[in-house]
Amino acid sequence: MLDRIRTINYIKYMKIPERPKDTNQLAKSIVDLTIGENEETIPRNKKNPHAVELGRLGGLKGGNARAKALSKAKRVKIARKAAKARWKKKDRGK
Numbered sequence: 438m439l440d441r442i443r444t445i446n447y448i449k450y451m452k453i454p455e456r457p458k459d460t461n462q463l464a465k466s467i468v469d470l471t472i473g474e475n476e477e478t479i480p481r482n483k484k485n486p487h488a489v490e491l492g493r494l495g496g497l498k499g500g501n502a503r504a505k506a507l508s509k510a511k512r513v514k515i516a517r518k519a520a521k522a523r524w525k526k527k528d529r530g531k
Contacts, residue, residue, distance in 0.1 A: 457463050504512065 457466060507515070
């Protein structure tokens with residue numbers, strides 16, 4: 438039952454291109470997709486590579502900078518909270 442609900446939710450949020458109602462147009466669109474002529478339905482990466490790299494660099498620096506800014510007591514407190522959350526999550530799985 439749970440698998441069925443997950444599948445329904447997955448299908449519900451999938452981005453499915455709208456298909457033509459006419460059978461001939463539908464057949465042509467399927468052929469175009471198969472041979473790769475219809476490029477509108479093929480998703481393209483529209484992210485700016487420079488911006489992606491800058492974001493990645495910021496992400497790499499962030500954790501270390503935050504750790505240096507925190508006191509040892511604060512880091513210990515955060516670590517304990519994280520460990521509790523992990524154990525709580527683990528207990529729920531049983």
